[in-house]
Amino acid sequence: xxxxxxxxxxxxIDALGTADIxxxxxxxxxxxxxxxxxxxxxxxxxxxxxxxLFFENSTRTRVSFELAEKxxxxxxxxxxxxxxxxxKGETLVDTVNNILAMKVDMVVMRHPDPGAAVFLSRHxxxxxxxxxxGTHAHPTQALLDAYSIREKLxxxxxxxxxxxxxxxxxxxxxxxxxxxxxxxxxVMLCGPSTLMPKYVEHLGVRVTNNLDEALKWCDxxxxxxxxxxxxxxxxxxxxxxxxxxxxxxGLDGNRYRQIGKEVVIMHPGPINRGVEITSEVADxxxxxxxxxxxxxxxxxxxxxxxxxxxxxxxxxxx
Ligand code: CP
Numbered sequence: 001x002x003x004x005x006x007x008x009x010x011x012x013i014d015a016l017g018t019a020d021i022x023x024x025x026x027x028x029x030x031x032x033x034x035x036x037x038x039x040x041x042x043x044x045x046x047x048x049x050x051x052x053l054f055f056e057n058s059t060r061t062r063v064s065f066e067l068a069e070k071x072x073x074x075x076x077x078x079x080x081x082x083x084x085x086x087x088k089g090e091t092l093v094d095t096v097n098n099i100l101a102m103k104v105d106m107v108v109m110r111h112p113d114p115g116a117a118v119f120l121s122r123h124x125x126x127x128x129x130x131x132x133x134g135t136h137a138h139p140t141q142a143l144l145d146a147y148s149i150r151e152k153l154x155x156x157x158x159x160x161x162x163x164x165x166x167x168x169x170x171x172x173x174x175x176x177x178x179x180x181x182x183x184x185x186x187v188m189l190c191g192p193s194t195l196m197p198k199y200v201e202h203l204g205v206r207v208t209n210n211l212d213e214a215l216k217w218c219d220x221x222x223x224x225x226x227x228x229x230x231x232x233x234x235x236x237x238x239x240x241x242x243x244x245x246x247x248x249x250g251l252d253g254n255r256y257r258q259i260g261k262e263v264v265i266m267h268p269g270p271i272n273r274g275v276e277i278t279s280e281v282a283d284x285x286x287x288x289x290x291x292x293x294x295x296x297x298x299x300x301x302x303x304x305x306x307x308x309x310x311x312x313x314x315x316x317x318x
């Protein structure tokens with residue numbers, strides 16, 4: 001068990017209490033200050049070894065975790081499934097236990113299968129951080145998103161957040177809902193019915209199929225990527241065409257101006273420019289998309305630092 005968080009691993013937001021999230025934010029505040037210095041490095045995780053295991057593509061999360069680890073002076077090893085022995089049929093548990101045998105303390109894992117991080121936490125003797133598992137959870141993305149709202153608006157409690165688009169395939173949506181609700185925000189989901197999960201009524205959120213209604217209601221709009229790679233077939237199984245999707249659920253400059261008030265624009269990336277959001281809005285004055293990416297490093301430094309508390313270093317232990 002971590003000495004300071006109510007959890008040994010970070011598998012999802014559900015295991016974190018509100019006090020845990022606030023502690024992560026306060027710790028990230030300190031690391032943001034470190035990242036503004038000419039020398040952006042502290043010795044906090046010296047002698048801690050971290051393996052980054054990516055079984056699915058990533059740009060932001062992979063680079064952000066690696067930078068966070070290096071800024072904390074951890075020893076880092078990177079693993080990509082495309083160049084590994086998983087291609088020869090090795091199982092996930094065998095792969096990870098072989099890496100842990102080399103005295104790794106913490107594992108950051110992205111995997112296409114929902115539940116992969118939970119499974120690993122039960123079969124591997126290391127602290128596991130879920131960097132995204134299929135359509136299930138992406139806890140550090142939710143933390144950095146809520147942290148970015150707090151930074152922009154000064155609070156999360158009471159803020160109205162619309163999450164727009166492909167909710168069905170989105171691990172970001174589920175983790176965001178849990179994190180925002182723990183911090184007292186109101187959440188509305190907006191998208192076509194075919195991209196809403198069946199269990200949506202159990203999530204404690206408002207739901208609409210009308211983007212203009214969602215935009216008028218919210219203070220923050222988090223525009224999700226259409227996850228074509230998870231829709232099977234030719235990638236468009238849940239709506240007629242990308243053009244129709246963009247007309248109904250895409251946010252362009254004209255639609256933004258019709259809201260008649262300032263709405264903070266977020267996107268977890270990678271962006272399908274011209275589909276869920278146009279460049280005019282993504283790169284506009286009310287967009288905090290690159291602030292989200294910047295804050296990701298400080299948030300991941302905080303998570304790694306707090307989860308490593310109480311760790312007997314170099315011994316691959318829980
Ligand atoms: N937001 C996010 O998870 O991006 P990557 O897939 O590039 O890591």
